[in-house]
Amino acid sequence: MRTCWLCEAVRGGELVTVAVSGGEGDGEFEGALVGVVGDARDAEGGGAGVEAEERRLPFVIVTARGITGTYPMLEQNDIACPVVTYSGGVVLDRDRSVVYHHGFSKKTAQDVVEFIERRGFDLTWSAYAFEDWVSPRKDDERLRNEERIVMAEAREGDIASIAHDEVQKLLLICDPAQTVGIEGELRGRFPELAVMRSSNILIEVMPRGTNKAHAVRALCELWGADPAAARSRARSTASSPSCCP
Numbered sequence: 001m002r003t004c005w006l007c008e009a010v011r012g013g014e015l016v017t018v019a020v021s022g023g024e025g026d027g028e029f030e031g032a033l034v035g036v037v038g039d040a041r042d043a044e045g046g047g048a049g050v051e052a053e054e055r056r057l058p059f060v061i062v063t064a065r066g067i068t069g070t071y072p073m074l075e076q077n078d079i080a081c082p083v084v085t086y087s088g089g090v091v092l093d094r095d096r097s098v099v100y101h102h103g104f105s106k107k108t109a110q111d112v113v114e115f116i117e118r119r120g121f122d123l124t125w126s127a128y129a130f131e132d133w134v135s136p137r138k139d140d141e142r143l144r145n146e147e148r149i150v151m152a153e154a155r156e157g158d159i160a161s162i163a164h165d166e167v168q169k170l171l172l173i174c175d176p177a178q179t180v181g182i183e184g185e186l187r188g189r190f191p192e193l194a195v196m197r198s199s200n201i202l203i204e205v206m207p208r209g210t211n212k213a214h215a216v217r218a219l220c221e222l223w224g225a226d227p228a229a230a231r232s233r234a235r236s237t238a239s240s241p242s243c244c245p
Helices: 005-011 048-054 067-076 106-119 141-150 179-189 212-223
Strands: 015-022 029-034 059-063 083-085 090-092 098-101 123-129 132-135 169-174 193-197 202-207 230-232
Touching (some): 059 067, 083 212, 090 212, 106 123, 106 169, 123 141, 169 179, 179 193, 179 202
Parallel strands (some): 059 083
Antiparallel strands (some): 015 059, 090 098
């Protein structure tokens, strides 16, 4: 039976949600990281999501995906809420205005790309800068597969073609036999960056300090909430949101 893209992402452990609730009269805040986003109204079988809906509380999607790869899933499931993208690199409010961002310079991105090309690694790279997603080879089947997964389309270009001077992430889609070795070389050459292997074919290059916890903390500060009150709760990947069987 067909399931929605959002639920597939949840099952894969890619998405979590944040519901931050206001205290009852004492000004305190409580929060919960919950692992279901099916329709934003039935989290954990009627728990935090329902409570957030009824009390008109912020409900936030947190994901490693870029901006262009996040909204198609939300629109498909009729969800409108703030989002944390790029694992904390860019935070957007409900109206899709950027309220927080963290990245590295285009020069740094270019340095990484030039190193990759000099070494002749078997990979295709793409760069994310806010809503822009650029790749030097649109015809690479590895990039096309990534486009299908995230339901978004990259444009063909190089780092210099990016309008913003801040890049949130470089995504490297590698030959699985070389991924570990490429990750090691990049970490050795660029110790100032966060180089993380997220699957047997994917390596993500981001600035150090980019993480979901920092982004959630920024949101809590924006909303006047106490970041120390946020709690984390994992969800079994075997279970399904209410919108899917």
